[in-house]
Amino acid sequence: WRRNPNKDDPPTFPGALPLIGHAHLILGDSLITALGVDFTDKNVLNSEYVNAAEQMFNILVDRFQKFWWHSHFLYSWSSLRKKQDQCLKILHNMSNTVLKKRKADYLKNRNCKEIDEKTKGPKFKPFMDLLLELSIEKGAFNDREIREHVDTMIVGGHDTSASVLMYTMLLIGSYPQVQEKIFEELHMVFGDDDRDVTKQDLSQLVYLEAVLKETMRIYPIVPVTARRLDKDVKLRNCTLTKGRTCFMFVYGVHRHPMWGPDSEEFKPERWLDPATLPECPTAFAGFSMGRRICIGKSYAYMSMKTTLAHVFRHYRVSGDHTQLVAKIDVMLKPDSGYYITIERRQK
Numbered sequence: 158w159r160r161n162p163n164k165d166d167p168p169t170f171p172g173a174l175p176l177i178g179h180a181h182l183i184l185g186d187s188l189i190t191a192l193g194v195d196f197t198d199k200n201v202l203n204s205e206y207v208n209a210a211e212q213m214f215n216i217l218v219d220r221f222q223k224f225w226w227h228s229h230f231l232y233s234w235s236s237l238r239k240k241q242d243q244c245l246k247i248l249h250n251m252s253n254t255v256l257k258k259r260k261a262d263y264l265k266n267r268n269c270k271e272i273d274e275k276t277k278g279p280k281f282k283p284f285m286d287l288l289l290e291l292s293i294e295k296g297a298f299n300d301r302e303i304r305e306h307v308d309t310m311i312v313g314g315h316d317t318s319a320s321v322l323m324y325t326m327l328l329i330g331s332y333p334q335v336q337e338k339i340f341e342e343l344h345m346v347f348g349d350d351d352r353d354v355t356k357q358d359l360s361q362l363v364y365l366e367a368v369l370k371e372t373m374r375i376y377p378i379v380p381v382t383a384r385r386l387d388k389d390v391k392l393r394n395c396t397l398t399k400g401r402t403c404f405m406f407v408y409g410v411h412r413h414p415m416w417g418p419d420s421e422e423f424k425p426e427r428w429l430d431p432a433t434l435p436e437c438p439t440a441f442a443g444f445s446m447g448r449r450i451c452i453g454k455s456y457a458y459m460s461m462k463t464t465l466a467h468v469f470r471h472y473r474v475s476g477d478h479t480q481l482v483a484k485i486d487v488m489l490k491p492d493s494g495y496y497i498t499i500e501r502r503q504k
């Protein structure tokens with residue numbers, strides 16, 4: 158199925174999986190656990206929000222590319238700024254709604270929760286409830302600060318795992334021998350059973366994890382990261398001065414010669430032998446690195462492995478990564494759509 162850039166178009170191959178729907182499920186699941194709100198409910202995560210988030214990324218890149226808009230004064234008069242305000246209104250509206258709803262629920266259930274915890278032990282708490290607890294019980298955050306965390310969480314968890322899954326399927330579809338190895342590993346763990354995936358299963362899906370890592374190396378969906386320097390940083394030939402913003406080109410780091418002469422090739426096996434990986438611990442920055450590394454990393458691996466374990470037990474994917482034209486933006490997005498076909502495996 159070629160994922161058409163026009164998301165409303167139906168899949169063109171019979172029997173194709175509703176991947177767009179699934180992408181939303183992944184996003185929905187991660188945000189239920191993070192924010193405690195059901196984002197698979199179309200009234201909560203609607204296309205208006207998704208479009209606004211996508212447009213916001215485009216606006217950021219557009220402003221960055223036009224130096225005259227770097228001036229706050231000139232930018233404040235631009236049409237782009239107007240568009241930005243409209244998008245932000247939609248985005249903030251969403252995080253405010255989430256915040257209001259959870260806060261009301263939190264206050265309503267506060268007493269029951271205390272009794273519950275005393276009698277039944279601690280229960281699972283979404284990240285959002287932890288923020289609210291710190292805010293309401295300890296005064297650690299005000300509403301604006303919580304809302305900003307909610308914004309970060311929605312943007313951080315939005316479309317990331319879904320995009321990585323699309324790239325992974327494209328590469329798996331382009332390398333049939335990789336697909337067969339995945340199938341064999343799945344068969345070893347699950348046999349012919351169509352059961353759900355457990356945490357213990359996930360730790361056994363070593364090759365599948367290597368495939369995910371290799372995909373994120375070749376196609377890092379956050380291809381560039383930015384940091385504002387809070388002190389001077391001395392490099393070999395120059396010093397980056399405090400107060401500047403630096404951009405790190407993750408896409409380039411992932412294809413650097415330190416990965417070996419085959420750095421441009423898709424080889425999941427390299428992840429199975431530490432000797433074939435670069436010595437530098439930050440050579441892989443698919444989830445960024447350091448203190449601000451992605452907080453959803455472990456969750457993302459679990460959800461992506463679970464999804465792939467379900468898909469590849471039943472379906473065979475064909476793809477052609479050579480047709481992919483990717484565009485480096487805030488996220489690495491395909492300009493060409495994804496060339497993927499899916500068919501059911503014969504029993």
Ligand code: HEM
Nearest residue numbers: 187310313314317318321379382444445449451452453457
């Ligand atoms: C394969 C999936 C994912 C990838 C590749 C990914 C990648 C990243 C990257 C590269 C950053 C750092 C951005 C920077 O340094 O400027 C980041 C930050 C973040 N991610 Fe993820 N992410 C994924 C999934 C998720 C999920 C599922 C969630 C939430 C449930 C999440 C929540 C966050 C948050 C909150 C931050 C900001 C952390 C901070 O600034 O301290 N991510 N992610």
